[in-house]
Amino acid sequence: MNRALARLGRGLRAVAGVPVVLLILFEEWGWRPLSRALGRLARWPPIARLEDRLRQVPPPIALALFLTPTLGLLPVKLLALWLVHAGQAGLGLALIVAAKLLGTALLGRLFVLTEPQLRHYxxxxxxxxxxxxxxxxxxxxxxxxxxxxxxxxxxxxxxxxxxxxxxxxxx
Missing domain, CATH: 1.20.5 (Single alpha-helices involved in coiled-coils or other helix-helix interfaces)
Structure with a gap:
């Protein structure tokens, strides 16, 4: 009985591990490269100044800024769903993918800039x-x-x- 439970547990962990592996792959191959790509914009002086200011914000503002891309892109994603409903599936899907890429890049970059403040929590x-x-x-x-x-x-x-x-x- 114990062996059967152990096998069942290993099987369940393997099945549950697939989404975790996919999430980690997304982080490694999505979040970080997109964040680095967005970071290249910091060579432009106005963006560099903005990033310098973001590194200085207090922890509560850093947390609010970190949540902003997710909330800010919600209307765009709703528009994409409306486009799919209106028969523009390709355009809606493209908009969802673009919003996901942009949101991931912004979230990654904001995390890089504000991680020390976020770690105050x-x-x-x-x-x-x-x-x-x-x-x-x-x-x-x-x-x-x-x-x-x-x-x-x-x-x-x-x-x-x-x-x-x-x-x-x-x-």
């Missing part, structure tokens, strides 16, 4: 630390799987092919 600092530790454990588990090792080999082969192709084309 002990509950948030604890949650961020716990998430980071959990994420490291999930990444270590993922890297140990045969699927991840195979995907790494395939990605390395594609990168090598890409480099050869570019060397021939550009060189």
């Amino acid at each position: 002990r509950w948030l600092a604890h949650a961020l630390d716990a998430w980071s530790a959990y994420k490291q454990r999930v990444k270590a588990w993922w890297r140990s799987t045969a699927v991840a090792r195979a995907a790494t080999r395939v990605a390395a082969a594609w990168r090598q092919l890409w480099r050869r192709w570019r060397a021939r084309r550009c060189g």
Whole structure:
């Protein structure tokens, strides 16, 4: 009986782990690159000054700013749903994707700029630390799987092919 429960528990953890792995992949391949891309705008002096001011805001304002992109893009997403309802499914879907990308980029950039202020909230600092530790454990588990090792080999082969192709084309 105990073995059956242990197997069931492992199976449930594996199934529940899929959304977590997807969330971590989104963070690694979505949040961070989009935030860095948006950060390139900081080379423009007005944006650089704005970012400097954002780094100085007190914790309550940092928290409010951090929530702003989510709330600010809600009307855009509702418009996208209306477009889908009105028979403009492609346009509505494109608007949802654009809003998601923009919202993710803004949220990521705001987090980078205001993380020290946000960490003044002990509950948030604890949650961020716990998430980071959990994420490291999930990444270590993922890297140990045969699927991840195979995907790494395939990605390395594609990168090598890409480099050869570019060397021939550009060189």
